[in-house]
Structure formats: C-alpha cells, structure tokens
Amino acid sequence: MSVVKAAREWRLIPFGAYSPSLNMAIDEAIFKLMAGNKLPPTLRLYSWNPPALSIGYFQNTESPLIKEYLKRGYPLVRRPTGGLAVLHKDEMSYSMVGTFARDGFPVSRQEAYKKAHESIRKALNDLGFEVNLYEGKEFGYKGDLCSSSWIAYDIILRGKDKIGGSAQRTNGAVLLQHGSISLPEELNRGCLREKVMENFEKIFQVKLKQQELADVELSLAKKLVKEKYEKWEWNYKGGRFLFLGRD
Amino acid sequence: MYPKELKYTKTHEWVGGSGGFIKVGITSYAAEELSDIVYVGLPSEGGKVEKGSSFATLESVKAVSDVYSPVSGEIHEVNHGLQEHPELLNKDPYGEGWIISVIPVGKGELNDLMNAEEYEKFVEEEKGK
Numbered sequence: 001m002s003v004v005k006a007a008r009e010w011r012l013i014p015f016g017a018y019s020p021s022l023n024m025a026i027d028e029a030i031f032k033l034m035a036g037n038k039l040p041p042t043l044r045l046y047s048w049n050p051p052a053l054s055i056g057y058f059q060n061t062e063s064p065l066i067k068e069y070l071k072r073g074y075p076l077v078r079r080p081t082g083g084l085a086v087l088h089k090d091e092m093s094y095s096m097v098g099t100f101a102r103d104g105f106p107v108s109r110q111e112a113y114k115k116a117h118e119s120i121r122k123a124l125n126d127l128g129f130e131v132n133l134y135e136g137k138e139f140g141y142k143g144d145l146c147s148s149s150w151i152a153y154d155i156i157l158r159g160k161d162k163i164g165g166s167a168q169r170t171n172g173a174v175l176l177q178h179g180s181i182s183l184p185e186e187l188n189r190g191c192l193r194e195k196v197m198e199n200f201e202k203i204f205q206v207k208l209k210q211q212e213l214a215d216v217e218l219s220l221a222k223k224l225v226k227e228k229y230e231k232w233e234w235n236y237k238g239g240r241f242l243f244l245g246r247d
Numbered sequence: 248m249y250p251k252e253l254k255y256t257k258t259h260e261w262v263g264g265s266g267g268f269i270k271v272g273i274t275s276y277a278a279e280e281l282s283d284i285v286y287v288g289l290p291s292e293g294g295k296v297e298k299g300s301s302f303a304t305l306e307s308v309k310a311v312s313d314v315y316s317p318v319s320g321e322i323h324e325v326n327h328g329l330q331e332h333p334e335l336l337n338k339d340p341y342g343e344g345w346i347i348s349v350i351p352v353g354k355g356e357l358n359d360l361m362n363a364e365e366y367e368k369f370v371e372e373e374k375g376k
Contacts, residue, residue, distance in 0.1 A: 057304070057311045058286035082286075083309040109310055141285065151308060168310035172258060238288075 007201070008104040012208040013044040015193060020052035020077035020088070021229035022221065026213065027095045028080045028228075029220040031169065031176035034097050037216065041098030041105045043200060043208060045193050051089035054079050054180075056167060061236045065144045078235045079178070083167035084146040086180045092189050094120075094196065095178035104206045105175075109168055112177050117153045119203045120164055120181055123195035129184055130158050147182075157184060248367055249274065250341050254357050255366035258315045261341065262357060264348065268323055269357075272345040273305075273314060273336060276370050281307040284336045287329045289346070294322045296349060298356060303346055305336065317360060320351040 018026070023046060030042050052075045055066065061076070066085060070076060074087065096116060098105030106112040117133055124131040134154040142149045146165045150156070155164030166179030183189060201208055213221070228234045249255065253263040259277035264270045278284070288304035296302045301313035302322075325347050329335060335344040361369060 056306070056309075058288065058306050080311070081309070082306040082311040109308075166309070170310060170312045 007205060007207040009040060009209050010098075010103070010204070010206045011040050011042040012197065012210045013042060013046075013213060014210055015045050015047075017047040017049040019050075019225075020048060020054065020075050021225045023048060023093070024054070024077050024079055024229045025221040025224035026217070027097070027176060027178055028224055029217045030095070030097045030213070031080070031171065031174060033214075033217055033220060034099065034174045035172070037214070039214070041096065041103050041206070043197075044095045045196065046093050046095075047091070047189065048088035048093065050075060051087070052077060053085055053087055055085045056083040057081060057169075057238060059085060059144065059238070063144045076235055077229055078238050079167060081167035081169045081176060081178060083165070084141060084149055085144050086146045086165070088180060091180050091182045092192055092196075093178060093180045095176065097174070097176050100173045100175060102173075104204055106204075109170065109175060109177075112175055113166055113168070114153045115203050116166060116177060116179065116200075117155055117164060119199040120196055121155055122199040122203065123192060124155070124157075124181075124184075126195050126199070127187065127191060129187070131163070132156055132159070134162070146180075155181065249363040251363045253341065254317070254360035254362060255369075256315065256317045256360055257369065260315060260317055262317045262360065267350060268348045269318060269320075269351055270345045270348045271302075271314075271317060272340055274366070275340050278337045278340045278344075281305060281310075281312060282337075283307055284333045287333045287336070287346075289325050289327065289330065290322055292322055292325050296320060296322060296347070305333075314346060316349070318349055318351045318356045319353060320349040322347050323350050324348040 053069045054077050101107045106115055121131050121133055134150050134156050147162045150162055154162050157163045164181040166177050169176040197208055253261040255261050259274045261274050262269050262271050284305050284307045286306040290302050296316040298319045299315055302316045303314040305312050326345050
C-alpha cells in the first residue's frame with residue numbers, strides 16, 4: 001500500500017493593486033507577525049497603483065538615476081528588503097513569507113530565491129516565452145537599477161534582458177522575499193498570475209489556499225503606512241531614520 | 248574553531264571584553280552564511296540597546312538581516328570603519344569586524360550565552376536542519 005502525503009497548505013492572499021506604501025506595509029506586516037501568530041507560509045501576488053519606483057533598504061536617493069525617475073513623477077517607496085531600484089510599471093509583484101524549513105518553506109535564503117524564480121520561469125515557459133535563470137555566480141551591484149545587476153537565478157528573457165529579480169529580509173528564522181516580474185509584451189497579467197500559482201504549488205509541493213489578511217495584519221499594515229512608508233524620513237533617509245524612530 | 252574567550256548567542260552574535268565595556272560582533276559562521284556583506288546600518292554612540300532587539304542591519308546579496316544585541320546597555324563606541332569597509336565583517340569578524348561596544352546596565356546577562364564549545368555544537372545542529 002502506498003501512502004500519499006497530503007500537500008502542505010500555504011496561504012494565498014487575494015490579488016490586489018495597491019499604493020506603494022500599502023504594498024510595502026502589507027509585506028512587512030505579514031513578515032512581522034509570522035513568528036508570533038503561527039501563520040502558514042504566505043504567498044501574495046500584487047501590483048502597484050499608481051506605478052512607482054521602489055528602492056532598496058540601503059539605497060541612496062541622491063543618485064542621479066533615482067532623481068530622474070522622481071522628476072518623471074513616479075512616487076518612491078523604500079523597501080524593507082535589500083537590492084536595487086525597481087520600476088513597478090507593466091509588471092507583477094509577489095511576496096512570500098515563512099519560517100525556514102517549516103511547512104514546506106525552503107531551508108535557506110538561497111533555496112527560497114531559486115525556487116521562487118524557478119516557479120516564475122516555468123510559468124513564463126508554459127506561456128511560450130523563452131526565459132531561463134541566470135547561472136553566473138558573481139555578485140556586485142552594477143548601477144542603481146535591479147534590472148542592470150544580475151545575480152544567480154535571476155530571470156532572463158531571450159538570454160539578454162533581466163525581467164525578474166527578488167530581494168529579501170530575514171528576522172531570525174523568518175524570511176520575507178519579494179520580487180517583480182516585468183511583463184513581456186503581449187502577456188496578460190491574469191494569465192501569468194494563474195500560471196505562477198500553479199507552478200508555485202508544483203515546485204514547493206504545497207497547496208495554496210486563498211485567504212484574506214488577518215485583522216491583526218491589516219491593522220499593523222495601516223499603522224506602518226502612516227508611521228513608516230508614507231514618511232519622507234523613511235523613504236529618503238532610510239537607515240538613519242530607523243535608528244531615530246526604531247524599526 | 249570559535250575563540251574561547253568569547254560568548255555566543257543563538258542568533259550568531261559574539262560578545263567579549265572586560266573593564267566595563269563589552270564588544271559585540273557577528274560570528275564567522277554568520278558571516279559565511281551571509282556571504283559578501285555590502286552595506287552596514289549602524290546605530291549612534293550614546294544610544295541604548297536592549298537585549299534581544301536589533302541594533303544594526305547588514306545587506307548581502309540583496310538580503311537585509313538584523314543583528315541583535317546580547318545585552319542591554321548604552322552604546323559606548325561604534326565601528327564606523329565598517330561603513331567604508333563592510334568586508335571586514337567577512338574577513339575579520341572577531342577583530343576589525345567588531346560592530347559596537349556597550350556599557351551593560353545589568354550584571355549576569357552574559358550567563359545565559361553559550362561558550363565556544365556549546366556554540367560549535369549549536370551550529371552543527373543548525374547545519375543539520
């Protein structure tokens with residue numbers, strides 16, 4: 001007799017297009033409350049309304065390139081995660097939060113990066129796009145844009161354009177990873193969403209169960225919007241603000 | 248493998264020192280796990296740290312990680328050199344890669360930390376997970 005192990009359940013937050021500050025606040029709220037509230041690993045697919053520029057935790061807003069985007073009228077938000085600037089326009093974002101090695105969640109940051117990108121690569125392949133994961137090993141930031149800095153497992157279209165990358169934050173054994181996929185021309189966001197969910201389930205060997213944010217997450221997110229992600233000090237000064245007001 | 252004169256936390260920080268000041272840094276295991284550290288967010292001198300709460304942030308390969316204080320107290324000195332040379336955390340974590348020195352408020356806070364031998368065992372268990 002063979003025993004089929006039931007797939008572990010992860011939570012899937014329903015898709016929504018939110019403001020830059022709310023998007024970052026929701027991701028941080030899920031991350032902050034993960035450990036204490038015994039929540040299952042959580043996947044969230046979302047987009048940005050209005051389109052916006054997100055920058056890494058340590059990035060300097062004085063860079064000419066970031067200033068150029070601001071001049072063009074894009075709102076700016078600083079992420080709680082590392083990495084470089086991403087323009088969230090004609091793209092789809094995702095976030096995943098969980099505790100390492102629990103409920104089917106990856107055991108390391110590297111595994112999380114690879115598996116999430118593998119799911120997205122497979123989704124894009126299924127939709128007929130020639131996409132692969134970058135196999136280079138070197139690491140070093142090149143310029144200010146995420147799309148110009150390639151690291152291992154980044155998502156590459158037709159061998160020449162980086163269209164997907166992610167950034168991470170850890171708090172002990174809890175990981176927040178979020179990333180952005182630029183939509184190749186003629187690709188509908190809805191189709192990609194369906195395929196990404198399907199491939200996340202296959203690659204992580206889990207079952208996604210749609211569920212709204214808990215009240216406690218939503219109220220923390222609202223607080224973070226007000227006290228952090230809409231604050232000039234956080235968005236433009238970052239770390240320095242952190243140690244004045246605590247994170 | 249880990250310096251015997253230091254004590255260690257489960258979140259992979261080390262503490263050591265005497266004469267009323269305690270130096271804090273991250274262990275060689277933590278530095279290896281993080282790989283190349285490219286940015287360091289440091290607190291201010293004179294600020295307070297609380298045992299178990301984050302006092303610094305590090306960025307490596309797109310990940311931001313927190314460093315937790317093993318003791319409560321006042322920050323006496325900050326290793327500002329790390330801002331220019333974050334690689335010291337990888338190259339010399341127990342020497343030039345120290346992060347802050349603290350004047351602890353209470354006594355006995357170090358008692359619940361691990362010694363080098365216990366920490367080595369702890370790391371082996373972590374690796375096996």
